[in-house]
Amino acid sequence: xxxxxxxxxxxxxxxxxxxxxxxxxxxxxxxxxxxxxxxxxxxxxxxxxxxxxxxxxxxxxxxxxxxxxxxxxxxxxxxxxxxxxxxxxxxxxxxxxxxxxxxxxxxxxxxxxxxxxxxxxxxxxxxxxxxxxxxxxxxxxxxxxxxxxxxxxxxxxxxxxxxxxxxxxxxxxxxxxxxxxxxxxxxxxxxxxxxxxxxxxxxxxxxxxxxxxxxxxxxxxxxxxxxxxxxxxxxxxxxxxxxxxxxxxxxxxxxxxxxxxxxxxxxxxxxxxxxxxxxxxxxxxxxxxxxxxxxxxxxxxxxxxxxxxxxxxxxxxxxxxxxxxxxxxxxxxxxxxxxxxxxxxx
Amino acid sequence: xxxxxxxxxxxxxxxxxxxxxxxxxxxxxxxxxxxxxxxxxxxxxxxxxxxxxxxxxxxxxxxxxxxxxxxxxxxxxxxxxxxxxxxxxxxxxxxxxxxxxxxxxxxxxxxxxxxxxxxxxxxxxxxxxxxxxxxxxxxxxxxxxxxxxxxxxxxxxxxxxxxxxxxxxxxxxxxxxxxxxxxxxxxxxxxxxxxxxxxxxxxxxxxxxxxxxxxxxxxxxxxxxxxxxxxxxxxxxxxxxxxxxx
Amino acid sequence: xxxxxxxxxxxxxxxxxxxxxxxxxxxxxxxxxxxxxxxxxxxxxxxxxxxxxxxxxxxxxxxxxxxxxxxxxxxxxxxxxxxxxxxxxxxxxxxxxxxxxxxxxxxxxxxxxxxxxxxxxxxxxxxxxxxxxxxxxxxxxxxxxxxxxxxxxxxxxxxxxxxxxxxxxxxxxxxxxxxxxxxxxxxxxxxxxxxxxxxxxxxxxxxxxxxxxxxxxxxxxxxxxxxxxxxxxxxxxxxxxxxxxxxxxxxxxxxxxxxxxxxxxxxxxxxxxxxxxxxxxxxxxxxxxxx
Numbered sequence: 001x002x003x004x005x006x007x008x009x010x011x012x013x014x015x016x017x018x019x020x021x022x023x024x025x026x027x028x029x030x031x032x033x034x035x036x037x038x039x040x041x042x043x044x045x046x047x048x049x050x051x052x053x054x055x056x057x058x059x060x061x062x063x064x065x066x067x068x069x070x071x072x073x074x075x076x077x078x079x080x081x082x083x084x085x086x087x088x089x090x091x092x093x094x095x096x097x098x099x100x101x102x103x104x105x106x107x108x109x110x111x112x113x114x115x116x117x118x119x120x121x122x123x124x125x126x127x128x129x130x131x132x133x134x135x136x137x138x139x140x141x142x143x144x145x146x147x148x149x150x151x152x153x154x155x156x157x158x159x160x161x162x163x164x165x166x167x168x169x170x171x172x173x174x175x176x177x178x179x180x181x182x183x184x185x186x187x188x189x190x191x192x193x194x195x196x197x198x199x200x201x202x203x204x205x206x207x208x209x210x211x212x213x214x215x216x217x218x219x220x221x222x223x224x225x226x227x228x229x230x231x232x233x234x235x236x237x238x239x240x241x242x243x244x245x246x247x248x249x250x251x252x253x254x255x256x257x258x259x260x261x262x263x264x265x266x267x268x269x270x271x272x273x274x275x276x277x278x279x280x281x282x283x284x285x286x287x288x289x290x291x292x293x294x295x296x297x298x299x300x301x302x303x304x305x306x307x308x309x310x311x312x313x314x315x316x317x318x319x320x321x322x323x324x325x326x327x328x329x330x331x332x333x334x335x336x337x338x339x340x341x342x343x344x345x346x
Numbered sequence: 347x348x349x350x351x352x353x354x355x356x357x358x359x360x361x362x363x364x365x366x367x368x369x370x371x372x373x374x375x376x377x378x379x380x381x382x383x384x385x386x387x388x389x390x391x392x393x394x395x396x397x398x399x400x401x402x403x404x405x406x407x408x409x410x411x412x413x414x415x416x417x418x419x420x421x422x423x424x425x426x427x428x429x430x431x432x433x434x435x436x437x438x439x440x441x442x443x444x445x446x447x448x449x450x451x452x453x454x455x456x457x458x459x460x461x462x463x464x465x466x467x468x469x470x471x472x473x474x475x476x477x478x479x480x481x482x483x484x485x486x487x488x489x490x491x492x493x494x495x496x497x498x499x500x501x502x503x504x505x506x507x508x509x510x511x512x513x514x515x516x517x518x519x520x521x522x523x524x525x526x527x528x529x530x531x532x533x534x535x536x537x538x539x540x541x542x543x544x545x546x547x548x549x550x551x552x553x554x555x556x557x558x559x560x561x562x563x564x565x566x567x568x569x570x571x572x573x574x575x576x577x578x579x580x581x582x583x584x585x586x587x588x589x590x591x592x
Numbered sequence: 593x594x595x596x597x598x599x600x601x602x603x604x605x606x607x608x609x610x611x612x613x614x615x616x617x618x619x620x621x622x623x624x625x626x627x628x629x630x631x632x633x634x635x636x637x638x639x640x641x642x643x644x645x646x647x648x649x650x651x652x653x654x655x656x657x658x659x660x661x662x663x664x665x666x667x668x669x670x671x672x673x674x675x676x677x678x679x680x681x682x683x684x685x686x687x688x689x690x691x692x693x694x695x696x697x698x699x700x701x702x703x704x705x706x707x708x709x710x711x712x713x714x715x716x717x718x719x720x721x722x723x724x725x726x727x728x729x730x731x732x733x734x735x736x737x738x739x740x741x742x743x744x745x746x747x748x749x750x751x752x753x754x755x756x757x758x759x760x761x762x763x764x765x766x767x768x769x770x771x772x773x774x775x776x777x778x779x780x781x782x783x784x785x786x787x788x789x790x791x792x793x794x795x796x797x798x799x800x801x802x803x804x805x806x807x808x809x810x811x812x813x814x815x816x817x818x819x820x821x822x823x824x825x826x827x828x829x830x831x832x833x834x835x836x837x838x839x840x841x842x843x844x845x846x847x848x849x850x851x852x853x854x855x856x857x858x859x860x861x862x863x864x865x866x867x868x869x870x871x872x873x874x875x876x877x878x879x880x881x882x883x
Contacts, residue, residue, distance in 0.1 A: 031550070033524040053522045063520045067613045070656035072503065075699035077656065079611040109866070110851035113609035225880060236567040238536040239560075240515035242525075252855030255613070255848065259499045259657045261376035266657055268613070272520065275855060277512045278562065283846045284661065284685035287819055289859075289881065293564075299858075307861035326519065328527055328536050329564075329571050503657045504693065505686040 003186035003194070008162040010182035012042035018087065018179070025059060026089035027052055039089065047090050047158065050133035051320060055095050055248030056088055057102065060118045061272070067114060067255065068268045077268065081117045087176065090127045090156070093146035094138040094205075094318040098248030099124070100151050101314045105251060108312065114270070123172045127156040128197055132204050135321030137335055140210035143318045145198040159193035207321065208335035212342050214315045217305035224341045225298070233337065234297035236329040237276070243300065243323035243332040244274030249308070249316040252280075275299050301337060350401035350502060353385040355421055357407030357414050358441050358471070362488040363432035364388045364406055370491045377495065380502055399424045402501065404494075408434040408441040409472040422478040427501065430474045431494070433487035433589055437558040440487070441471040442591040483509065485557035486542055487589065493541060510540040513560050514553050518544035526552045532577055532585050537563035555589045612851050615654040615701025620694050621676060627761050630728065631692055633679045634667075637702060642675010644705070647712055647735035648842055648870040651704030652850050653679070653691065661687040662847040662865070665705060666731045668738030680731045680763060706850040708870040710736040710814060710840060712743075715872075719812045719838075720749040722804065724825055726797050726817025727756055730763050732842050732869070733816045737771075744776060751804065754781040755797030755817070759790040797821065801828040808833040815873075816842040822883045826873070839873035843882065 006014075018024055019039055026039035027049045034049035036056050068077040091099070099119075106115040126146045129136075138144045146155055153173030157165045165186055168174040177183070186194075212220065244250045254273040259266040273280060276297070281290035290296050308316035323332040354364060368389065370377060383390060384400055403425035409415050422428055433439030444452045449468055453461035460466065474480050482501075484494050500507040510516075514535035518525070521544050526533035534555035535547060546553050569579045622634040635653075637643050643651070645665055654660040667678035683692045694700070710716065710733075721740060725733045740747045752771050756762045762783070771779040780800045782793035793800065797817070813834055815825050822841060829839060845857035845864035857864035860881045862871075876882040 030522065031524040035522050053524060054519070067611060072655075072657040075617060075654075075656060075701060077615050077654075077701060079614050081609070081611065106853070110612050110853070111609065112851075112853060113611045114613070116609060236564070236570055238513060238515070238564050238567060239562070240513045240536050242515050242519050245516065245519035251853070253849075254854070254856075255660065257657050257659050258496070259503050261373070261380065261495075261499065263380060263499060263502055263657075268656070268660075270613075273855070274516070275858075277516070278560075279511045280856060281846060281858075283844060284688065285682070287844075289819075289845060295881075299860075302860065307858070310861045325528075326525065328515070328525065329567050330574055504690050505658050508686075 003165050003167045003191060004177065004180075004183035005159070005186045005190050006164050006166050006180055006183045008164065010180060011164055012045075013182075014180040015039070015042035015045060015089070023084055023086035024089055025056070025086060036088070045089065047127050047156070048130045049090070050129075050131040051092070051136065051322060051325075052095075053322075054246060055098060055320065055322070056091050057095075057098065057248050057251075059086070059088060059122065060099065060102065060115050061251055061253070064269055064271050065114065066267045067270050070257070070266055070268060072259070072264050072266065079113075080267075081113055083117060083121060085121045085123070087123045087125065089125045091124055091152075092129050092138075092320075093126055093149060094136075094141070094143040094320045095248050096124065096126045096146055096152050097143045097149060097318045098320070100149065101249050101308070101312070101316060101318075102251055103151070104312045104314065105308075123153045123176055125154040125156055125173075125176070126152040128158070129201050129205060130158055132201075132207065133321055133325075135207055135324035135333075136205045136319060137208040137210060137321055138319035139202050139204070139206040140208070140335065141214050141315065141317060141319035144201045144205040147198055157194045157197050159190055159197060165190055165194045205319070208324070208333065210335050211339050214317075217315055217338065218309045220338065220341055221302055221306040224344070227341055227344060229337055229340050230294040230298040233331040234293040236331050237293045237297055238329055239276055239278045239293060239296070240328065241274030241277045242326040242328065244276050245272060246322040246326045248318060248320055248322070249304070250274065275303065297331075301334065304334060305338070349380060349382045351384045351399075352381040352402045352404065353400040353421070353425065354383065354388070354404045355385070355406065356387070357405070357418065357435070358410045359407035359432065359434040361388060361406065363435075363486075366488045366491045367404075367494065370495060373491075373495060377498065381498065397424065399426070401426050402498070403428045404431045405429065405474055406431040406435055408438050409474065409477050410441060410468055412467075412469065415472070415477050418474060418477050427481045428474075428478070429497065430480045430483045432489045433485060433556045433558070435474045436480075436483040436485045437589065438471045438473040438476075438591070439556065439589050443587065444468075445470045445591050446587065482506065485509075485539060486545075487554075487556035490542055490545070511561060512540050514538045514540045514542065514544050514547070514557075516540050517542065518547045520544075521548050523547045527575055530575070532572070532575070532581055534585055536571075537565075537568075552585075555586060559590060613703070613849070615652070615660070615703050618700050618702040620696055620698045620700060622696060623694060626680060626763055629684075629761075630680050630682045630763060633681055633691070633694075634676050635679070635700065635702065636674070636676040640675075642672065643677045643702075645669055645677065646705075646709035647739045648709040648732055649705035649707050650732070650847065650850075650865075650869060651677070651679075651702050651706065652847075653687070654701030654703070655687055655690050656701065658690045659687045660701070660703075661685065662706075662850060664732035664735075664842075664869075666734050668735045668742060670739050670742035680728065682728055703850060706847070706865055708866075708868055710739075710842075710870050712736055712739045716740065716812055717746050718810075719747060720751070720807060720810055721747055722751040722753070722806065722811060722813045724753045724797060724801075724813060724815045724817070725755070726821045727761065728763065729815075729817035729821070729842070730754055733814060734764065734767070736814065741777070748810070749778065750776065751778040752780075753797060753800045754779075755784065755800070756781070757784045759783050759787050796824070798824045798828050801825070801832070804832060806832050806834065808835065808838070811838060813839045814842075815839065819844070826883065836874035836877050837872060841871055841873055841876075841883070842869045843871060844869070
């Protein structure tokens with residue numbers, strides 16, 4: 001589809017109409033920070049947000065979700081799959097890249113119907129970053145802009161104070177954009193302004209500067225297994241899993257059964273888990289295959305820069321910077337760690 | 347099938363955790379549908395015969411006198427499964443504040459001239475597991491009613507519930523809270539056992555540490571981390587006194 | 593309740609995707625005590641074709657309300673004409689403790705089989721086979737031992753070494769005796785710590801290895817045991833000049849989901865549930881978290 005231009009007022013009118021007709025999740029203010037949440041009116045939508053506390057991953061792999069309902073005495077399980085369509089409004093390009101990576105993970109080899117059903121029901125409106133967050137380094141990871149990414153439905157770019165460029169790439173996206181009243185075709189000047197936003201974002205979304213190409217990470221890590229940085233950084237680690245939990249590409253989970261008061265029926269639920277938590281690799285009987293902090297700490301970086309790459313070809317860090325901000329001990333900066341490895345081995 | 351018999355007991359505490367059971371509201375009927383309470387001073391008029399046994403004892407409060415210890419041992423002997431209920435019982439909690447002082451000073455401060463009366467005898471506070479074997483702990487000040495409900499249901503299904511081994515930060519992140527450290531506060535979340543669903547940070551307050559420390563808190567990290575936020579290790583220790591005095 | 597819970601409805605239509613986490617019904621047909629900690633179980637799937645698996649694979653066993661856990665299959669597909677399968681389960685957690693309380697006729701949920709298997713139809717054929725098992729490491733290996741014994745002519749010399757911590761922890765005592773008395777199997781066993789009833793070897797399993805007379809180039813070695821055992825057995829095998837490509841190990845990890853998603857069983861970049869649990873040692877000798 002061609003690019004259209006829409007005034008903010010028209011965009012707001014469309015959002016106000018959309019939330020009446022279907023489930024919409026958008027970025028809103030939360031405790032002086034931002035979070036995706038159910039949107040009830042356009043006025044609450046903050047497309048100028050810097051970064052959300054949790055990535056929009058939570059709509060595809062919720063913090064807690066029901067996998068099945070069971071009957072304990074009949075020993076029967078009934079699957080539960082979420083099938084409500086929804087619109088996800090204002091996903092930053094780096095977070096979209098993370099969703100694309102999760103799509104690959106959950107589609108390959110034993111596809112995960114719970115994730116994929118949610119994903120199929122989503123229409124994703126990506127919005128270019130207006131305000132860089134304090135720790136973002138998406139520009140170092142090639143995820144500052146969505147122009148070269150595939151799979152998003154709509155891309156929204158603020159090209160002037162109250163004017164947005166809007167482009168749809170999929171059928172779902174085209175249908176959605178078609179509902180916006182008062183758009184007009186973008187002229188060359190509009191497109192130039194949009195390119196200027198992208199150029200700016202590729203320039204400014206690097207509050208931390210990675211001194212290598214992301215593609216070099218698998219090889220760098222391959223020769224860094226015994227580097228002292230793992231022990232050094234992990235010495236301060238609280239094993240609190242914050243870096244895992246805020247990460248848009250982390251997807252480890254645990255499963256638990258919850259019984260109702262009838263002590264017969266209940267639900268099997270899936271919860272987020274994290275490889276930085278102490279018991280993550282423990283087996284029944286008590287042996288912990290990753291009992292040391294440094295081993296867990298290293299594992300996380302290898303997941304981001306090598307193990308996932310070995311699996312799908314993706315570098316599983318998109319440069320959102322959430323782990324840097326979320327880590328109380330301030331040891332979770334991937335850029336700092338990777339640069340450090342680079343120094344040692346170059 | 348015979349419904350499991352349950353006894354609810356209290357020692358030095360505010361009885362707020364028992365109140366949380368009452369606060370289950372409609373769910374209390376569900377609870378009574380699956381267990382038979384045989385002894386519960388706060389909510390029942392008829393009490394069990396002395397020496398009668400029960401399947402589950404829920405015990406609230408700390409041990410602060412020798413006769414308390416004796417009564418707890420007697421409860422333990424009658425119970426198949428003993429659950430410590432709330433911070434006073436699981437970690438000593440606020441009651442352990444007095445352990446920072448000499449017992450005579452404590453008595454004089456509280457009772458003044460009457461401090462020497464024999465019935466006011468006291469000893470350093472102990473959590474239940476420091477006196478008898480405790481099978482499970484429902485932490486918190488007060489306990490989370492939903493957690494107790496979960497524990498009871500899980501036990502009745504034939505499974506011992508698992509105590510979270512991870513800190514409150516996990517639940518805080520799941521709740522999508524902003525970190526209290528970012529607001530210049532010292533939060534005990536990184537070293538405190540989870541299970542509360544990050545109750546206090548979700549209400550905009552730092553974590554008071556009422557569920558006790560995780561098994562392996564990184565005390566080594568604390569000094570450097572405090573320095574990063576312009577605080578000292580004593581600032582942290584001060585926050586820990588309230589629930590985590592020795 | 594989460595948003596997800598409230599809005600969930602099972603999608604209609606024949607092409608609705610199937611959840612990979614949904615257990616299938618099975619029935620416990622036989623259960624016997626084995627040791628203080630372990631019980632023997634035989635399950636039968638409700639589905640007509642029964643369980644189709646190969647030696648070394650595992651399945652996830654569910655008790656709704658308690659949970660799910662991965663258990664090695666201990667029977668050989670050569671002996672499960674009726675589609676049933678056997679397991680030996682140590683009571684070590686909530687699910688296994690609850691499984692120990694089951695009686696014949698009780699139902700369980702089953703997912704699987706999952707994972708790689710011993711190459712009994714490929715690399716094992718025409719080779720001398722040496723099985724080295726410690727403790728409940730015998731459980732998955734028993735499937736392969738039965739398999740090769742049932743097709744005895746396809747393999748050359750068969751050796752089984754078994755080590756238990758103590759005589760009372762020995763599994764499948766009757767079958768161990770059969771192995772000992774068979775003419776076409778060389779069998780040796782030992783216990784770490786003897787008791788007055790024990791007249792056999794005493795010492796860790798590696799003490800049995802110096803007496804092995806191997807033709808290294810036509811021998812395949814299979815190892816399964818507690819985490820600590822592999823290192824020492826591999827050292828002995830190096831002395832016997834067995835190449836890493838001729839060694840197979842079955843590794844224990846927490847295989848929570850079984851389908852390479854949840855992350856718990858990861859060994860560096862490998863998933864024990866999908867890339868394993870059976871690995872050719874040459875493929876993992878440089879994987880640092882493996883052994």
